[in-house]
Amino acid sequence: MTHGDTLVAQGLVKSYGGVRALDGAGIRLRGGEVHALVGENGAGKSTLVRILAGALAPDEGAVRLAKDTRIATVSQELSLFPDLTVRENLFPHRPPLRLGLLDRGAMDRAARPVLEELGLDVDLGTELGELPLADQQLTEIARALLRRPRLLILDEPTSALPAAAVERLERVLRTLTGRGIAVLYVTHFLEEVMRTAQRVTVLRDGRVASAGVRRTEVTVPELVTAMLGGRPEQSARRTRTVADVPPPVVLSGVNVPGRLTDVTFTVRAGEVVGVAGLQGAGHLDALEVVCGRAEVSAGRVDVGGRGQPHSLRAAVRAGVAFVPSDRKRYGLMVDRTVWENTTAVSWLALGRGGFMPSRSELVRRTANLTERLRLRGGPYDMVARLSGGNQQKVVFAKWLATEPKIVVLDDPTRGVDVGVRAEMHRIVGELATSGAAVLLASTDLAELTEVCDRVLVFVRGRVVGEVHGARLTEHALAVAMQQGATPSI
Structure with a gap:
């Protein structure tokens, strides 16, 4: 370590099973600097943060700290107690005591300057769960600062914060670094990096793609290139016949308070629109509007020719199929058989097959679907015993059984292997070719470029552009998502 270093990590290796999350990664953090850590989902950021914070031991490599360095971490997932007061959340360990009792006066005197610095004006006796999510996140940051750390790790700290709170946090970071504190700032918002950080490290596939470059010496497109690497770009677009009929999905001037502003787009029969x-950009909120899970305050919505659905059940009756990202929570009954899952919507919700179809008929339909999807498992197998990829196929089968006109997919291949991913993409293509309108959200930019005919880019609740044809590449999407405009390529 050199003078001014707060932490130096070198040669960090960490494997989970046969997968290497980190492969020789490292980072150098200096006092008085905000050091941003960026990378795609799965690049290894979370694993690196856990090792630096001492929550996880590396398989190889070393982490060295300057003398008397205290580390405080603020995670993206809040670790607070909503049923306790703000005061109790700020002092969860070793609170000040007086005569064996909590010294609320001492707690308040210690907390007030930190809360004022964060611009958080709340009654310390308020139950935390009564506060807005943004104030809860600032409370967690305040708790970390009360430990007087020399290294503060912020893991996606602004994911739940409105713009004004983000600005307050950035002012606080300038104050902290002015005191010599080192800040590791993990984020996927590159615009925040360009405003806040002095240095940037980029992780890609568990390795350092760019180490501690000065923020003034790099641009957002260059950071995107470092994050994505030299992957071959998708440019040859597929050709599909788009039906010359009224679009099954129409949003015109749609507003959802605090989430969407003047959103307008259509999805035609026979195309895949990403x-x-x-x-928090609003793209997932648009899916919720189509699925009847979000109410609009202004604008026109027409789904399946039936106007705006006001519930998921109404959307299903309009011909919508919804494949969620969290299959175990929303997509499956894991304690039931494959046939019970695949017929749950078509029979129970839509009444396909009559009031009381025979079990043999439902099993026969399931067998046809599982064969079509190449599912490794029979109709009588318990879903809980299937692999993750085959569980996701069961979710697809459930919705294919409804013969949908509109298919809404939220990260449909998350957590599945390469082979299952390719099969899912084949199914999506078949759905569009058969005349369905497909609306796809994905955290995997490569998936959007491989599957979609065009992609709508959302920034702060608005559609800022559309990328299609030869311009539809991962790089173009990443830059558009960060800069708020579709670049000319």
Whole structure:
């Protein structure tokens, strides 16, 4: 370590089973600097942060700290207690005592300057769960600062914060670095990196693609290139016949308070339209409008020729199939058989097959679907015993059984292997070819470029552009999502 270094990590290797999450990664953090850590999903950021914080031991490599360095970490997932007061959340360990009792006065005197610095004006006796999510996140940051750390790790700290709170946090970071504190700032918002950080490290596939480059010496497109690497870009677009009929999905001037502003787009029968954006950009909210899970305050919505659905059940009756990203929570009954899952919507919700179809008929339909999807498992197998990829195929089978006109997919291949991913893409293509309108969101930019005919880019609740044809590449999407405009390529 050199003078001014707070932490130096070198040669870090960490494997989970046969997968290497980190492969020789490292980072150097200096006092008085905000050092941003960026990379795609799965690049190894979370594993690196856990090792630096001491929550995980590396298989190889070393982490060295300057003397008397205290580390505080603020994670993306809040670790607070909503049923306790703000005061109790700020002092979860070793609170000040007086005569064996909690010294609320001492707690308040210690907390107030930190809360004022964060611009958080709340009653310390308020139950935390009553506060807005943004204030809860700032409370967690305040708790970390009360430990007086020399190294503060912020893992996606602004994911739940409105713009004004983000600005307050950035001002606080300038104050902290002015005191010599080192800040590791993990984020996927590159615009925040360009405003806040002094240095940037890029992780790609568990390795350092760019080490501690000065923020003034790099641009957003260059950071995107470092994150994506030299992958071959998808440029030859597929050709599909788009039906010359009224579009099954129409949104015109749609507003959802705090989430969408003047969103307008259509999805025609026979095409796959992607929606892309950073966390909270509004693209997933648009899916919820189509699926009847979000109410609009203005604008026109027409789904399947039936107007705006006001519930998921109404959307299903309009011909919508919804494949969620969290299959175990929303997509499956894991304690039931394959046939019970695949017929749950078509029979129970839509009444396909009559009031009381025979079990043999439902099993026969399931067998046809599982064969079509190449599912490794029979109709009577318990879903809980299937692999993750085959569980996702069961979700697809459930919705294919409804013969949908509109298919809404939210990260449909998350957590599946390469082979299953390719099969899912084949199925999506078949659905569009058969005349369905497909609306696809994915955190995997490569998936959007491989599957979609065009992609709508969302930034801060608005559609800022559309990328299609030869321009539809991972790089173009990433830059558009960060800069708020579709680049000319």
